[in-house]
Amino acid sequence: MKITKPTLILNAAVCRANIARMVNKAQSQGLELQPHFKTHQSKQIGQWFQELGVYKITVSSLGMAQYFAASGWNDITVAFPCNILEIDAINELAKDIALTVLVDNSDIAELLNSQVRNSISVYIEIDSGGNRSGIKPHQLEKVRDLANQISASDKLKFKGLYSHAGHTYGAKGESEIQNLANKSIEQLSSLKQLLLSEYPHLIACFGDTPSCSVLDSFANIDRISPGNFVFYDVMQSEIGSCQLQDIAVTVACPVVSIKQEENQLIIYGGAVHFSKDHSGKYGYGQVVEFINNGWEIIEGATLIKVSQEHGIIQLEDGLTSEFKIGDVIGVLPIHSCLTAECLRSYQTLNGELMDHY
Amino acid sequence: MKITKPTLILNAAVCRANIARMVNKAQSQGLELQPHFKTHQSKQIGQWFQELGVYKITVSSLGMAQYFAASGWNDITVAFPCNILEIDAINELAKDIALTVLVDNSDIAELLNSQVRNSISVYIEIDSGGNRSGIKPHQLEKVRDLANQISASDKLKFKGLYSHAGHTYGAKGESEIQNLANKSIEQLSSLKQLLLSEYPHLIACFGDTPSCSVLDSFANIDRISPGNFVFYDVMQSEIGSCQLQDIAVTVACPVVSIKQEENQLIIYGGAVHFSKDHSGKYGYGQVVEFINNGWEIIEGATLIKVSQEHGIIQLEDGLTSEFKIGDVIGVLPIHSCLTAECLRSYQTLNGELMDHY
Numbered sequence: 255m256k257i258t259k260p261t262l263i264l265n266a267a268v269c270r271a272n273i274a275r276m277v278n279k280a281q282s283q284g285l286e287l288q289p290h291f292k293t294h295q296s297k298q299i300g301q302w303f304q305e306l307g308v309y310k311i312t313v314s315s316l317g318m319a320q321y322f323a324a325s326g327w328n329d330i331t332v333a334f335p336c337n338i339l340e341i342d343a344i345n346e347l348a349k350d351i352a353l354t355v356l357v358d359n360s361d362i363a364e365l366l367n368s369q370v371r372n373s374i375s376v377y378i379e380i381d382s383g384g385n386r387s388g389i390k391p392h393q394l395e396k397v398r399d400l401a402n403q404i405s406a407s408d409k410l411k412f413k414g415l416y417s418h419a420g421h422t423y424g425a426k427g428e429s430e431i432q433n434l435a436n437k438s439i440e441q442l443s444s445l446k447q448l449l450l451s452e453y454p455h456l457i458a459c460f461g462d463t464p465s466c467s468v469l470d471s472f473a474n475i476d477r478i479s480p481g482n483f484v485f486y487d488v489m490q491s492e493i494g495s496c497q498l499q500d501i502a503v504t505v506a507c508p509v510v511s512i513k514q515e516e517n518q519l520i521i522y523g524g525a526v527h528f529s530k531d532h533s534g535k536y537g538y539g540q541v542v543e544f545i546n547n548g549w550e551i552i553e554g555a556t557l558i559k560v561s562q563e564h565g566i567i568q569l570e571d572g573l574t575s576e577f578k579i580g581d582v583i584g585v586l587p588i589h590s591c592l593t594a595e596c597l598r599s600y601q602t603l604n605g606e607l608m609d610h611y
Numbered sequence: 612m613k614i615t616k617p618t619l620i621l622n623a624a625v626c627r628a629n630i631a632r633m634v635n636k637a638q639s640q641g642l643e644l645q646p647h648f649k650t651h652q653s654k655q656i657g658q659w660f661q662e663l664g665v666y667k668i669t670v671s672s673l674g675m676a677q678y679f680a681a682s683g684w685n686d687i688t689v690a691f692p693c694n695i696l697e698i699d700a701i702n703e704l705a706k707d708i709a710l711t712v713l714v715d716n717s718d719i720a721e722l723l724n725s726q727v728r729n730s731i732s733v734y735i736e737i738d739s740g741g742n743r744s745g746i747k748p749h750q751l752e753k754v755r756d757l758a759n760q761i762s763a764s765d766k767l768k769f770k771g772l773y774s775h776a777g778h779t780y781g782a783k784g785e786s787e788i789q790n791l792a793n794k795s796i797e798q799l800s801s802l803k804q805l806l807l808s809e810y811p812h813l814i815a816c817f818g819d820t821p822s823c824s825v826l827d828s829f830a831n832i833d834r835i836s837p838g839n840f841v842f843y844d845v846m847q848s849e850i851g852s853c854q855l856q857d858i859a860v861t862v863a864c865p866v867v868s869i870k871q872e873e874n875q876l877i878i879y880g881g882a883v884h885f886s887k888d889h890s891g892k893y894g895y896g897q898v899v900e901f902i903n904n905g906w907e908i909i910e911g912a913t914l915i916k917v918s919q920e921h922g923i924i925q926l927e928d929g930l931t932s933e934f935k936i937g938d939v940i941g942v943l944p945i946h947s948c949l950t951a952e953c954l955r956s957y958q959t960l961n962g963e964l965m966d967h968y
Contacts, residue, residue: 257696258694258696258697258699258700259672259673259674259694259696259697292919314919314920315616315920316616317616334867334879334920334921335867335868335877335879335921336867337615337616337865337867337879338865338867338936338937339614339615339616339865339937339939340615340616342615343615358868359868359869359936361869361935361936362867362868362936365936365937386877386916386918386921386923387867387868387877387921420918508694508695508696510691510692510693510694510695510719510744511692511715511716511719511744512716512718520692520743520744522691522692522694525886525949526949526952529882529886529887530886530887530888530949531887559743561743561777562649562671562948562949562952563671563672563691564691564692564743564744566743578718579695579716579718579719579722580695580696580722582696591919592882592883592887592919595883595919596953
């Protein structure tokens with residue numbers, strides 16, 4: 255592992271274990287795993303899913319869908335409110351693969367119907383608590399009208415209901431995740447039940463890493479689409495989705511200066527590498543040292559400040575002498591999705607470069 | 612201007628006016644402008660500086676130095692604590708251009724002296740209030756020892772003192788910037804004065820956008836190296852460095868959904884496009900509409916929430932009917948350096964694509 259500047263390092267064994275655990279959970283619950291690839295955005299990691307029998311995926315942009323379609327994936331859901339301005343990309347992709355998009359209102363369904371050239375599948379997005387996009391689960395008539403509108407089109411295929419319970423990211427601990435997730439799943443399940451007589455093949459897809467990590471039963475949900483679990487991160491460990499040892503990525507950062515009097519290290523690693531996500535307990539990321547083909551937490555070291563490319567690590571008394579300029583230390587990201595997006599390339603502990611969209 | 616997804620749009624006229632204003636100020640004050648290029652990171656915008664007689668530049672990474680060296684710049688300062696792990700890149704660059712690096716301790720000076728192959732120039736970094744990197748200005752002996760150590764090397768040339776007064780970013784209003792900046796400049800000037808008898812050719816370089824935007828006198832500073840002023844942003848307008856109309860970039864974002872009941876727009880534009888910098892008054896960015904080859908603020912529209920790729924704009928009552936799905940609206944970034952870094956490419960209002968490192 256030769257590091258000269260901030261570099262995202264992947265522990266492939268931990269990552270593969272995270273994937274296997276979620277694949278097994280889905281199998282044991284009779285769910286289809288349709289993983290979200292927005293976190294890793296890498297065709298090699300996609301391959302690791304395929305080796306375990308996963309053939310349908312979720313992404314967050316049409317560009318990402320094009321990237322994965324080019325490496326052989328042919329059943330892709332773009333889990334973002336359908337953007338009609340990208341109709342050319344939608345039409346191109348739908349020629350080659352089974353493409354699914356999300357809609358949450360009749361205007362976009364109408365625009366799609368008039369502009370789509372090839373058949374595409376459509377999930378209606380349900381807002382099961384995140385207050386972001388989607389129809390509220392109690393608005394049955396609105397959902398039914400939209401389902402009817404979609405079904406009346408000869409180019410749009412009504413596939414079912416999709417919901418991302420983003421509000422679980424605000425949970426503190428496993429039992430709070432369970433409460434929030436169970437409520438969301440109940441709402442989605444009831445809605446599915448109410449539509450099943452008209453739409454017997456309707457699929458309910460539910461996805462977010464906290465829920466899918468801690469739940470052991472998913473009512474009559476058919477598919478799950480978590481994404482972050484592939485890497486996890488400090489935020490997920492704080493929420494209660496994982497342990498710190500489940501985190502599969504760290505940012506390797508050169509030590510560029512040492513402030514002896516302040517007990518501080520200055521590292522090459524800042525907001526453009528980690529993003530600015532922050533945790534009260536862990537600062538801008540958990541500091542680790544690289545050892546024996548892995549990493550270990552450095553107790554008494556906190557990344558207290560980041561500017562564009564600088565990071566300041568505060569050390570407890572007596573620790574400063576253990577570091578020298580030119581050392582490389584690691585930072586476990588607070589939010590690995592943003593960190594992977596910032597760095598846009600990564601390598602394994604063995605130095606294998608991973609392709610990234 | 613054909614927009615299909617989040618795209619950074621440059622108002623070239625505003626940008627050129629920002630450049631011209633800073634060039635004129637430097638000239639009128641007898642200062643050499645050695646602009647920081649970390650914000651725009653574009654060879655075309657570099658060209659606009661060159662047309663006004665600027666030939667020395669500042670960057671924040673060796674990669675950026677390589678990019679600008681490849682487009683003809685031959686006097687480049689890397690304003691970041693020198694990273695010895697990139698010695699190969701340093702040696703390569705120093706063969707071709709006049710390269711200057713920053714050091715703030717004797718360990719890095721020694722490492723550089725033993726590993727540098729070609730002659731390079733060295734600024735000693737002074738921490739004039741930001742508490743990030745650099746020697747404190749009152750530590751005269753430490754600065755003198757380091758200057759002597761550098762001067763004793765036959766490969767390192769002691770160039771002078773470099774200081775970035777990053778703490779001005781915390782100012783509220785012009786007079787607070789002036790107070791902070793004047794204090795920093797006084798300290799740097801005194802330090803220069805104390806070293807001038809031994810080092811008569813010593814250069815003092817001072818740079819940050821708030822100081823350089825509002826000050827009209829710079830004591831015996833020789834050079835300034837601000838960067839952000841090329842685009843400015845909402846944060847700079849709040850600090851008091853500029854007006855909102857001086858901001859030269861906005862992110863064009865498709866409207867993908869409208870929540871009538873909540874008076875909200877969902878836009879394609881989130882943390883991976885804007886970064887997560889936030890302002891109490893302006894949210895995650897000031898919402899604007901594109902008009903007449905420019906843009907205008909939309910009163911009553913606030914970007915209140917961002918997730919990875921979604922943005923939620925809260926509208927005042929009655930405004931929702933003025934928007935439809937497929938519209939493109941703009942968001943003035945809170946911190947343009949991070950936004951430009953996130954988006955990594957941009958185009959002018961006329962659709963001309965700008966190259967980006």
